[in-house]
Amino acid sequence: MNIDPSEIVYFEWGFVRITATLVFTWVTMLILAVGSYMVTRKISVEDEISEGKISKGQNILAALVETINNQIKQISRQEPGKYLPFIGTLFIFIFFANVLSIIPGYISPTGSLNTTIALSLCVFVSVPIYGISDRGIGGYLKEYIKPTFIMLPFNIISELSRTLSLAIRLYGNVMSTGIIVAILLGVIPLFFPVIIQALGLLTGVIQAYIFAILAIVYIASATENKKRKT
Amino acid sequence: MDNIGLIGMVSIIMAGLTIAVGSIAPAIGEGNSVSQALKSIAQQPDEANTISRTLFVGLAMIESTAIYCFVVSMILLFANPFWNMVIG
Numbered sequence: 001m002n003i004d005p006s007e008i009v010y011f012e013w014g015f016v017r018i019t020a021t022l023v024f025t026w027v028t029m030l031i032l033a034v035g036s037y038m039v040t041r042k043i044s045v046e047d048e049i050s051e052g053k054i055s056k057g058q059n060i061l062a063a064l065v066e067t068i069n070n071q072i073k074q075i076s077r078q079e080p081g082k083y084l085p086f087i088g089t090l091f092i093f094i095f096f097a098n099v100l101s102i103i104p105g106y107i108s109p110t111g112s113l114n115t116t117i118a119l120s121l122c123v124f125v126s127v128p129i130y131g132i133s134d135r136g137i138g139g140y141l142k143e144y145i146k147p148t149f150i151m152l153p154f155n156i157i158s159e160l161s162r163t164l165s166l167a168i169r170l171y172g173n174v175m176s177t178g179i180i181v182a183i184l185l186g187v188i189p190l191f192f193p194v195i196i197q198a199l200g201l202l203t204g205v206i207q208a209y210i211f212a213i214l215a216i217v218y219i220a221s222a223t224e225n226k227k228r229k230t
Numbered sequence: 231m232d233n234i235g236l237i238g239m240v241s242i243i244m245a246g247l248t249i250a251v252g253s254i255a256p257a258i259g260e261g262n263s264v265s266q267a268l269k270s271i272a273q274q275p276d277e278a279n280t281i282s283r284t285l286f287v288g289l290a291m292i293e294s295t296a297i298y299c300f301v302v303s304m305i306l307l308f309a310n311p312f313w314n315m316v317i318g
Binding site: 002003004165168169171172173175176179206207209210213214217 | 283286287290293294297298300301304305308309
């Protein structure tokens, strides 16, 4: 049994190695990109001319963006415009990677430690970027020596360890579902794997949500601005 | 007993122990937090949205300790790094 889809190698040439993780990441990206393109190709505004005819896809996408916007606004208590592209992309990618895993043959790319570490490195890099753009280099670095100078190493360690825990949390949750289903198929093959699979869907959705929320929380803690203190 | 048998035995026993011991504390913690959240929802049903959102985030944070133990035990069982030292 393999616990990481990166062990399945489709093609290898020199240092170029096409693994299952890579292929299914591309499949997910393709589905998302083509889906969004099909929806936004004929986008319409609700007014007298179009007589309020808005396609189903546009409704769904609008509702999704609106929901993410509201969540970011509630949690970070800042205007979500700056954060929406990054957080929204993270959420939608992880969400679809987890949900599509009920399709037979689809290996979820988030069940690989490589993908999750890459995603959490994105968060790791984006925290200083948003922090510096919001309050300048001095203001951002000053956060590290709060409340006293002694806390400097602990702040740095927490920065690193939360990145690692973000990656391993997502990986462990997605991978565990697959492993448990595989084990149960050997023990009780009739009905129980379906229940675990449904539970895995729930876990996948919640983990996508948690990943996005934690990313907002980390970014918001670096960009805490004046509005909040008043 | 030769090295391979020893490593296999120790890995299996430790994998079981890791997940057994490591899931006790997160289970207690999750139980506590859920019961507190239910109490506060019963007291303030208007705040149910905020409470349940915070609860989910908190549960995921607590659960991650158990997930770490699970990952370690899975590595011991299926991707044991010590096999290569003996076989290779």
